[in-house]
Structure formats: structure tokens, C-alpha cells
Amino acid sequence: MAAIDFDVELRRAGAHATGGWRRVLFLAQRHVLGAAGLVIMALFVLTAIFADVIARYDPLTIDSTRALARPSLAHWMGTDSFGRDVFSRIIHGARISLAVGIGSTALGGTIGVIVGLTSGYLSGWVDLVFQRVSDVLQALPLLVLALVMTAALGPSLPNVIIAIAIPLIPTVARVIRANTLALRELPFIEAAKSIGMSEVRIALRHVLPNTLAPLIVLATAQLGSTILTEASLSFLGLGIPEPYPSWGRMLSESAAEYVRTAPWLVIFPGIAISLAVFGANLFGDALRDILDPRQRG
């Protein structure tokens, strides 16, 4: 039983961190992994925003004279077979991969919320139909669905986003629906009813905002998996088309051929994907811990 210096412990435990930045800092200390995830994500987002500033070369310019250069001071991550700077491509790739990740998560999330809210709130046959549709979508392998969707729509950034977003809808909708069902039973919803509020207004004003926390947690977790799905699609040749440097594209089958002669072509994009997904997952985990009231403590 170690003696405890209360003042030190109190400070360390953030007893005085009650609001604002102090509290954020305190939470960051308590959830080191989550903070790391947040930092990673923030770095990637900043990278995406300032890609033009950070990248030292144009990611698309081809230069036969410096093809397949090893990593060096001039080209930190080497160059690809077209002589394009891998580092610059990864920097710009952040834009595309994050656009896919965030775009499809947002799209799938939004539709999922609408569907989940409607079916949870209205129940009845709307709910029944939704449940069956989501059963159907969930029984189809996600990648197969995305494959067929991109094949149907053609490979382009918006289409890839759509293709990845669609399988996401039932996942989100299920979570939101479950939450809505639980919320519907809460007294504050009854209280709203008892003052004569309309159902739609209750759904929008009382139910929806209270599904945000689980939604955010789900979204961060899904963000990672959408980035991975894009990578898999690109690997199979159906993701974002050349010459845009999405990370998945950079890792695609043809790049994989260089795995031994120019491993940097395979290693670095792989690390970029893994790191971004890792960051999103770390952050999502911590967020779940913080937002889940039962996990407090």
C-alpha cells in the first residue's frame, strides 16, 4: 500500500481540469492512445489540406530520367516507375484517400441516420421493410457489393465513394435504429409528447441529437474500414483511376510487381494506409470510452 501524495495525485488525475482546454489536455493524458490517434488523424487531415505546400514535387509529373529512384534526400520515399515522387504522391494521396474515407462515411452515415431514425421511430411496416433490406445488404459480402457497384458506375472518385457508402448504410442504420428504439422509451420523449409536440419534431429535436454520440464513434471506426475498402478495390483494379495517387491505387497490383525491385513503392503507401486507419481506430476507441457513460471511471 503505497502512500499517496494527494496534491500530486490530484493534479495528475486532473481533479482541477474542469473545463475547456484543461479538460481536453487531461483527457488526452488519460487516453494516451486516443490522443495519439487524434494526432495521427489531424496530421493526415493537415497533410491533405496543405498537400500543395508540403509536397516537394508535382505528384503527376512524369520524368523518365529519375524513374524508380531509391529513397534519398531528394526523394524521401523514392520515385515510381514513371519517375513521380512517391512522397509527394502519398501527401496528395491523403487528399483522395481521406476524401473517400470521409466522403463515403458521411454519405453512408447520413443516409443511414435518416433510414435508421425513420425506421426506429415509425416502426410498423417501414421498419419491417428496412430490416429485411438491411438483412439483404448485410448478407452480401461487402467487397462484392462494392465491386459490383463500381463496375456498374464506373471507376471515378464520386462513384467509388457511393459504392463504398452503400454497404455502410445498413450498419449505421441499425445502430441508429437501436438507439432510437431505446430513446423512444425514455421519459423525456414522453414529456415532449405530453406537451403536445408533433412526432416529427420529437424525432428531429429530441431523438436525433441524442444519437450523435454513438454515430460519431461508429463513424470513426468506419472511416478506417472505408479507407481499407478503397484500397482493396484499387488493388483489384476498381478503385480511383490513375493518375490520381490514391494510396490504394499506389499499392495496386501493378505497383505490387515492384515489391522486390523497388520495395519503397509498396512499403510506403501501405504504411500510409495502415497508419491512417490505425489513427482513426485509436481515436474511435478512445472516443467510445469517453462517450460511453458506463465506461467512465
Next chain:
Amino acid sequence: MSEVLLEVTDLRKYYPVRAGVLRRQVGTVHSVDGVSFSVGAGETLGLVGESGCGKSTVARSVLRLVEPTSGRIRLDGEDITHLSKTALRPHRRSMQIVFQDPFASLNPRMTAGDIVGEPLLVHGLASGKDLEARVAKLFEQVGLRSDQMRNFPHQFSGGQRQRICIARALALEPRLIVCDEPVSALDVSIQAQVINLLIDLQREHGFSYLFIAHDLAVVAHISHRVAVMYLGRIVEIADKDELFRDPRHPYTQALLASVPIANPLAKKLAPLVDGDVPSPVNPPPGCAFHTRCRFAMDRCKTERPVLMDAGDGHQVACLLNEGTGRSQLAPTT
């Protein structure tokens, strides 16, 4: 009592129990099984009973938050049992509800001010500056500072949260407030604050309360009349003093005897009943209490006693009270 504000007649609420592929109904929960009572203007009717006996269902039915299976609810003389949602809206202003769990009753994502102002907004009674002023006044009424309007529910303590709930109920200036165990979730030292507040507000505004609790002492303190429920039915209803002086129903007697008295010198606990409350899915035939009653006779198993007047507005549903109008049973101890 003066004029009758709320009159509930033979209220029943059955929930189906479903099972199977076609979700066929296989049974019925007799949550409320023929309940009649009335609440006068400015009066408090207390409703006590064991957990699951249907108190909340009565409360919700009165407010039409659940649709009663049968029976009639008259508010201020008007039958509101079958009014449509829109037709009901104006009546909603006359009755409000305060729930047991103040935290769950408040939307965690709205500020206290918004919560209290919402009924006014919904009914188009106020907006903008006017709304703010009225909310501030409500805050003051329930003993909250108006600068707390911008705080979120989690920033309040339990008692304060219940005050917000009460303020919300007051916003529409209702005539009847249904309180469904409003103090059960509160700390004992806070409970008194809320009860006092309710009493003060009643004195000021002349509200009627339908006050539900499982704590006899609390009910006794605040009510003018008390109704005792058992398994979906009212078994005894009487003036408060009358009820405590002369409980007629064996269940009421058991209830009274079971309350531990906060006095080490007073009588020791003596449980008067054995066994557990039967399930409302298959309530026992006859008198629902006969399975636990010390005085149960053969008739109790088949005959269902109805509420009968025992004088002074004291009504009991017990076969032992037949005829004489008076209980032959003196409560032991």
C-alpha cells in the same frame, strides 16, 4: 370536496403478450383493471401500491400517453378519452406530468432554458424575449437562478433537475399535474425540498395533483386523499387521516405495518404478509390479494370484491367489509 377536475371511470389498460410466428397474442397483462377515482380542484390524490401494480399506467392513461383499453377519462367535465391528437392539444395544456427519474426526463442535449421554454414554443404562447422572460420567471418559481438557464441537465444536481421538470410542467399553467414518483430517485435530504416546493406551488396556484409514490409516508404527507392499488385495482381509497387511522383492507394494513418507523423505540417490524406479488399476466381469480391474505376465505378465491363505501368517503374492496360497512378486523398491533 369542491368541483371535480379529473374523473376516471372504470379505466382498464391491457397489454397483449405476443408470441409465435404470427405474433399471435398468447396472453394479456392486466396492467390496470378497472380503476375509478376522481381528483378535485386544488386537491391532491395520492396513489400507492407495490411495484408493477399499474400506478404509472394509470398516470400515462390519464394523460393519454397510452391509449386506455376501456374506461372514461373526463377532464373538467369533458370526455377526453377518445379525442384525436389535434383535438387533444388544447387539453394538454391543462395537465402535465413529472416523472420519477429527473435525469432521464430531460433531453441531455438541450439547455435547461430550452427545455422549460419548449412547451411555450410548441403551443405558440411565447417567443423571443418574451419567452426568455417567462422562462426566467418559471426558474424563479421553482427556486432556480435564471442564470442557470444556459446550463445543461448534467450540470445540475438531482433535486435541481427535478425542479426543471416541475418548471416545464408549470410552463403551460396546467390545472392538474400528475406526479409519477417524483421524489423516489432523490436523496432523502433533497426529497423534502421537492415535496415542499410542490406543496408551496399548490398553495399558490391551486393545482390538483395526482401524486404517485410507493413510499406511504411521502404520500401521506402531501395528499388529501389516498388510494391504494394492488395488482391493477384500487383496493382502498379514503381520506388520508381516515386511511391511516382505520385501514380496512388487509393489504393496506400490511403496507402500513411494513413501513419501518424512524424511531428505535417504536414497534418492531412485523411483516404481515408472506409471499410475492402475483404476476399481472395471470392475476389470481377472485380477490387478487387472496394469495397473500391472512384472512382469506374460500369466497375470496372466486368472488371479486368491488369498491364499496364504508362511510365518510372511505371505500374498500374487501369481502370482509361487506354489509357492516365497517371492518371487523382491527389491525393487529
Next chain:
Amino acid sequence: MFAYLVRRLFLMLVTLFGISIVIFLLLRIVPGNIVDILFAAAGYVDPADKANLEKELGIDQPLIVQYWHWISGFLRGDFGYSYVSEKPALQEILPRIPITARLAGLALLFSASIGIPLGVISAVKQGTRLDYALRVVSLSGLSLPSFWLGLLILTASVAMFGQMPIFNPNPQTWLEAFTTYAVPAAAVGFRSAALTMRITRSSMLEVLRQDYIRTARAKGASDAAVNYRHALKNAILPVITVIGIEAAFLIGGLIVTETVFNIPGVARFLVEAIRWRDYPIVQNLVMLIAVVVVSANFIVDMLYAVFDPRIRYTD
């Protein structure tokens, strides 16, 4: 219980019916058909030849008719003929199923046998370094693209051993048979083991918070008894569900892994068939997969009933 079973079976059929429509329509929405692809190599499409071939394959008929032909055949067990190989579709699909099944089974086995114990350990040691380490490892499992992992494994094994575990339909030695499946299964299994571990961990944490765990400790039960006899038994249900759902996701992982390791299983075959617009193969295979997935979920639900006495399925 019986009524519940019937109801679940009925819902299963509804779901399968929905899937059949979805996959059927999706395939028709995708532009181009087998004929375009067959003719692509020739560098031009002769409209008359195309019309002939479409007629021969029956893809000129109204969608309803096509759907009816397919689905009635499927129900009779007549899967039609592959457009590409012109062999009976069943004959093309069946021999590939055991390969993928073995792979998936092994991956699930990895996933369960590694994920569950590690998840329990991580939950029991919540907040310790070990827990942190395990969580980081499991998160990285979720973060590594499995094809990338597979590629690195292949490259590394050639570089280090001059050998690679490429698929061999007739393995000579026991070791060969094992590596044929084990290495790719590990590449996919890593991800699902990570997932299983996370679910186990959070489910265990949830259960460990429960009052009855405290009760068990108050009885003087040892940590092992509490963790395994009391907690795991309650925590395992969500894990089973997730493993059931994971079965569907596994197919996705298998597609890329079968490509990287060149394993002639159904997953890669499915992708090829989609590429070729080989409707009979795609439709029937997707249906078979769906039947497996839906049944897996069904079985999981049944396991729930077995494991959890509270569930009596009255609603």
C-alpha cells in the same frame, strides 16, 4: 421455441429472396455482358454474332423470364451452365467450395483461438501495459490491408527461404498441406482475430462490470474461476454473433488473399465471374454464399438460445 424457429426460417427465406433480386438486378445494371467481353479480345463486336450469342444464352429475354429461369433452376438445384466455360455451373462452383471453406474455417479458427483468449486477457488486465500492447496489436490487425500483408509475407518467405507457400492442389507432405492453407489463412485471420479480440475484450469488460461478477468475487472465487466460469460464459454471446457476421466479411478478405496467394477458391472465382459477367456463376455463387451467411446467423441465434437461458423467444 418451435414457433420462433419457424419464424426465423421464414425471415431467412424472405432475406434470401431479397438477395436474389438484388444480385440479379445489380448484375443487369452493370454495363456490358458476357458477349461484349468475349468479343473484346477480337477487337470488335459483330452485331449479328452478338445477337446470336445473346439469344443462345437467353440474355435477350425479358428480365422477369430470365429471373424465373434462374431462380426456379436454383431451387431445383439446376444452376445452369457457365457462360464462359460452358460447363455446368455447379460443376464449376462445387470443387472450389472446399478450398475456400478450409481457408475460411482455418481463418475463423485462428480468429477464435487467438482472439478470444487475448481478448479475455486484455480485459482482465485492463489498463496495464499488456492491455495496451494487445490493443495496439489488435488495432494494427484491423489497419493493415490484408493483401499488403499477404504480399509482404510472400516476398519475405521467398527472400528468406527461397520458397513460397503457393497453392498446391495436391500437397505431397503434411507440411505442404498445412502451409498451403495456414499462411494465407493467417493473413486473413489476423484481421478477424483482431476483431474477435476487440469484441471479446469489450464484451468481457461489460460483463466484468456486472453485479454478478462482484457477487462471484465476494464468494471467494479465484480470478480464473470468475473470468472463465462466470464472465466468459456471459461474454461469449456477442463474440459468437460477431464471428457469425464476420463470416460475411471474411469473403471480402478472402477475395484479395486468394488473389495474392493464387488460391483457386470461390472468392476469387466470384470476382473473375463478375468481371466476365458470367451470370449463372455469379448469381448462384452469391446465393450460396448468402445461404451460408444467413444460416450462420441463424445458427448463432440458436446458439444464443442454448447459451442464454433468459432468452425464451416469446416476442
Next chain:
Amino acid sequence: MADKSDLVLDVKNLKTVFFTNSGLFKAVDDLSFTVKRGETLAIVGESGCGKSVTALSLMRLVPDPPGRIVGGSISLEGTDLLALNEAEMRAVRGNRISMIFQEPMTSLNPVMRIGDQIVEAVRLHRNIPAKEARNIAVEMLRLVRIPEPARRAKEYPHQLSGGMRQRAMIAMALACRPALLIADEPTTALDVTIQAQILALILDLQKELGTGLVLITHDLGVVAQTAQRVIVMYAGRKVEEASVEALFAAPKHPYTRGLMASIPAVPVPGIAAPARLNEIPGTVPSLVRLPKGCAFAPRCKLAIKRCEAEYPPLADWGSGHLAACWRAEEVAEVA
């Protein structure tokens, strides 16, 4: 003070802290008390004042993380529990010291039969064959007056009503005839009629087995009817301790006083109930941000400057009546 050998439990300066997202706090601060063989000690106090944490600390079951016992000693029949290693502690738990929890609905393992759960408790501490343990389990169920105990033993918790589950919990806790039984609000979740049954049962069994009992509750009525001695806790600290008669006759701490006054009493015929209840103004403080001095000072009518600056020590106000208040003597007069 009574003879040492008579003491079942002797707690000294117990300190338990929690490290949480909202900060670190002392849930139990410097708590000392004793329990004699066959004696019932009640601990009262409002929600969150540290009653359950005290109980868990006695069992050494404070969830770690976030909680930790950081000081004091707990001596059970002469052995310091805090000095035992985990294995030794396990041998004590459920054997010499047992606990009944607040929530009968959730405190039983939902996937194990009632009988098996009792059998487990028995066999953990006694090396006897399963069959014999099963007999003991049924016997225990009979002892706690569960009808048809043999059949009930084979049922799962969800098949029992709340009252029966609590009885089963009691059966389990008493299966090894412990020296000390801790009952943490054993009846709060139950109805008054059932509560009366359960309390009567616990007291009966306690008498029969000579067990020391720590009864935790927030209901002063229950205290009055069951305990011999009472501890009143406020914000993690013991603010008052006395025999039940002394406490009810003349509380020495303003908080105890306020508590008693704020509880509505069942009207006694003839005596008109007071129209308003006495209330304690203000709210229960958050443990994370306790004032420097007396935690009750902000709500106390008697508070003086000193209360805000200095925490009053527990002082003996005669015949073992302890209270932590600078103005304890004035309490009776002012209220």
C-alpha cells in the same frame, strides 16, 4: 469499549480513492469503526456518500481501476485483511466475510442455476463432494424460506421474483456461516411488504448464527428498526456515530439532525403532520470538488468561519457518541 476478543471487525482509518475521468477523489476518507459478534451496525448516508465503497473495501473488492484502497487497516477476527495476499483474501471472502448486494436483479449470474451458484460458494471453502454441497444449498434455500427449495435450486435467476432472488443471495452469503455479513441496501429495490420480510429474515438468521452485521441503508426507518449502532456518513467521511437510541434521541451533527427532520413520517393518528417538511438547503457536494473545511458547511445553518477553514475532528460527546462538528453541542438547541 467492549472486550477485544468480542470484536469481529475493526476498521481503522480506511481510505479509498477513485481515479476517474472527472478527476481523483476520496470516496472513503479516514473511516474507522468496529463491529462486535452478533451486533448490527448500520451505516446511513445519502446516495454517493461512500457507503457501498466502504462495503467493497471491507471485501477488498473495490474495482481497481479506477478505485484503490490507499490507507488504513481492516482487521477481521484479528487478521488484517489488507495485509493478506489475494489468495489468502479469497479464502476469507464468502467464508468469514460475506456480502449481500443492493440489486437482487443483477447480482446473480443469469446463466447459472440458483442451486449451482450456492454450491459454488460452499465448495470454494469447504472440501466436500458436490452432492453434499447440493444438499447444503437446498437446505440454505429452505432456511431463507423459499418454498419448494429443491425445485427452485434448479431454476435460473430470471425465473425468480425479486424477493426470492434476494433470499437466494442471502442463502449464498450465509452458506459458509461467516463471522461478518455486509448487507448493502438489501431491500432498496424491493417493496415495503417484501422489505419487511427480508429484513426480518436477515435479523433472524443473524441472531441464529451470531454473525456480525453491517447494514448499509439510507432509510432511517430501517436503521431504527434493525441496528444497535449507527454510523452517519457524509461525503466519504464519518460525521457521527452512536448507539441507535442515542442517535435518534439527540443527534449531534447538524446533518443527521437535518436528515431526521426532512423525512416525512407516517402520520400517527391524532398528531397532525407538519404542513411543510424541514429541508436541508443546497445540494450534496461532488466528491471531486470538496470544500477545504467541513463538507457540510455550505448547507449548514450553524456554519461559522471555522467550518469553512478546518475540518472538525470526530469528538466523543459522551458514552461513545462521536460527532464531527465544531458546534455539536448547539445542534440540539438550534434545530
Next chain:
Amino acid sequence: GEPKQGGVLRMYHRDSPANASILEGATYSVNVPFMGVFNNLVIYDQHIAQNSPDTLRPELAESWSWGNDNKKLTFKLRQGVKWHDGKPFTSADVKCTFDLLMGKSQQKLRQNPRKAWYSEVNEITTSGDFEVSFDLKRPQPSLLAMLASGYTPIYPCHVSPADMRTHPIGTGPFKFVEFKANESIKLTRNPDYWKKGLPHLDGIEYTIITNRSTAILAFVAGKFDMTFPTHITIPLLKDIKSQAPNATCVVEPTNVSTNIIVNSASAPFDNIDIRRAVALALDRKAFVDILFEGQADIGGTMLPPPQGIWGMPKDKLETITGYGPNVNANREEARKLMQKAGYGPDKHLAVKVSTRNIAEYRDPAVILIDQLKSIYIDGELDVVETANWFPKVARKDYMLGLNLTGNSVDDPDQSFYENYSCGSERNYTNYCNKEIEKLFDVQSQQIDVAKRKELVWDIDKKLQEDVARPIIFHARAGSCWQPYVKGVTIMSNSSYNGFRYEDLWLDK
């Protein structure tokens, strides 16, 4: 040393062919595994890398002769040859085969990509069981070249085209065993092969591996005796050489040209100036450097010498606009043309560059887009799935396309008629120049090879100057095999004709 008998050759196959019918196929994915099942009337010598009229050898035909003013080609057939199912081979089989190809028979091929090869053939006549004649409308010396292609095996009369797709029957050195789509193709030795003592191998097994990196890893790891022919890109060749230093590797032209198809039917490429500008903007050497580390050929329509027989000599080539060595000067000129058309530094022309979703197409398209930037053209890549590519091209639903044209035989007739004659299905750009078309016929009838070459060069030059279908480069690719594999010859001016594999042997 002496060839050793026995052993199964293990190869990987780059993808899964649609079926086993060479006549219906149009990719060497079919030829490579199935050529060994069949024989042709005549064939290019399998041990001479360069296919040329001088390397034509009799196979099922023992001899051939031209008659009737070079309008009749008569073959004397080999006797005693048996199909794999034991039926005897006769002239009827030859007639059946070509009637099928000309669309004259009862049975139809599901698709018939090389019907145009026989447009000058009137009719096939047999005389007895072992003589068969081709009646031509006009002299066409190239007919023999086409008959010698791996694409022209003789099919049996008694097996339907449908069966030939799933279970081909031939007279060749190897019998078909099984073809599991996406998995493997297996051939076994034909013990009754009419060439005594051949083949040396007991069989050939192809494992289908679509992922090139996996395939190469497997070759390096010794799982295969030989790579798929001409499947190794130049950068990967280095990898193989360093990992498996003993392996024999060769790099040869594939006679596949990478070219640009321009939609001249609609704006902006209906403007010849812009078309010219595109042609001028090309830095062909940069393509070759990036994609082939310098190891590919620059030329016109015909494969350049020395491997190509008909390609223009270098000096002639460089006289063509855009082929000059000074790229900057060319681009300067191109920019002028663009400005003339109304574009400039401030007004770029936005163009979609369509191509198929295959690395061989995509990679040069990426470079093309990069190069077009130099002449005020902003290109955007539009990758099209295989299924949609030709329908899209046929609809003229593109602006610029990047296309690959494979030439099955190194022969002007095959190339010119197929790709540049008015109305040909594979003339994607609908280029139509009646004068040139006349020249096609003139060269086609020219028997004298030297004179014919001159004609061909002039035509080729003209085609380039018309920007009919600007040729960027002629690809090269590597093939590797383990040192113990003997008797492999990789053809240097075709990738469709050299896979009989009857005298390959394993020195193990």
C-alpha cells in the same frame, strides 16, 4: 546434348482464357496453351526467332504450290495422321476448317475474329482425301503467312465448334486433358503423334496466376520451369535475373503496337491541325525509356527492323513529321498548330483520354496525358472496363483513346486491311482513304518481296502523316525459363505463333 524424353513442363498462365478454341480466340492467352494440341497446314519454323516467308515449313501439308497466275494454292496433305480421338485426318477436315472460318458451313463459330483474312478466298476445293486447294480472287502471297500463324490450326470436321471450346481435339503433339477456369490447364503427351519420337515432354501444366507479382515470385521460388511467354516487363526482368541468376531470359518485340486512336468525327479532333499537334507532341523515346528502360522500338505501323521484316528503315522513319529526334522543335510546331486552332497558354483544351483498365493500356495513357500538357492539352484519364471498351469505341464515344494493336503475323496484309481499310471493324477511327486503299491492294499482289517492301514503307509513311492512328511504340517483353529447359525459341516478330512446344525438353 541429346534431347531427353519425359517430364512435365510447369508454366504459369497470365490469365484464364475464355475457352480453348483458338479459332474463336483473339488473344495469345488461348494460343499459348492450346497451340500444342493442333497442327497447321504450314507453320513458321519453331526454332527460328524471326517469322518470314523463308521460314515457312510444311506441317499437315507435305508441300504446297501456286498455280493459275498465283490465284490457286494447292496443298498436298500428310497421310496417316490421326486426330486425338483416333479418327483419321483428311482433306475434308481442312475444308471444314476454312469453311467455318469463312462462315460458309452449317456450324457456326460463336465469334470469328479473323474472317477478313480469307476475304480474297473464293472457295476451298478438295481432290481426294489428301489434296486441298484455295481458289483466290486475286494473287495474295500473304495468305501463306496467315495460314502459318498459330491462329490457324486445322480443326476436325467431326467435332462441333462448341465442343472445341471445352474439349479441343487436334492432331498435335499434346492432347487436351482439362481446363479449370482460373485454376489450371493440363495437356498430356500424344503418344500417337505423327512426328515420331515427339514430343519430348510427357505433358504441360499451366497454373493460372493473374497476379504478376505472385507469378514471378513463384517462378523465382522454382515452382515453375518457365514464365508465361513475353509476360515479363523490363523492370521485372532485372528482378528475376538477380533472384534467379541461372534462369535464361530473352527480350523480344511482341509485335504489339501501342497507338492513339483519335476520334476525328467530332470536335475538337475533327480539326487536322489538332490531330497533327498531338502527333507532334509525342516524345516516343520518353515512353520507351519509362516503360521499357529504353528497350522498345519506335516505328510505324509495321514492326521496325531488324526483327520486323516490313518496317521502315530508320532514316526513312525520321523523315516523318513527329518522328524527328528534336522533340522540342516538334512541340514548338505543335503549339503553333494549337494556337492556330485557337488554343494557347490561357486557353487549354480539355480532353478525355479513354483507355482500358489494364496496366499495359493505363501506363502509357498516363504518360500521354503528361506529354499533352506541353501543348495546352489537359488530359483526363477515363478508364473503361473491358466489357465496355469496344462498344464505346464503336459508338465513337471518346475523344482520344489509347489502344494496343496486336499483329498475329508480321505481314502488311494482316495489318493494313485490318486496321486501315475503309469499313473494317477494327478500323476504330474510321480512317478512310481510297487512294491508300488502292495501294494496299497493289502491295498485296506484289510477289517480289523487295518491291513489296518499298510499297509498304510508302504506305506506312503516309498513314503516319495522315495521323490515322499514331503509333507510339512497339513493345518488347521478356520471357524466362530455368536453365534445364531446352529448345525454347521466343519468336521475335510475333507473339502468337511459337508455342507448338513439341521438341522442348527438360535436361533433368
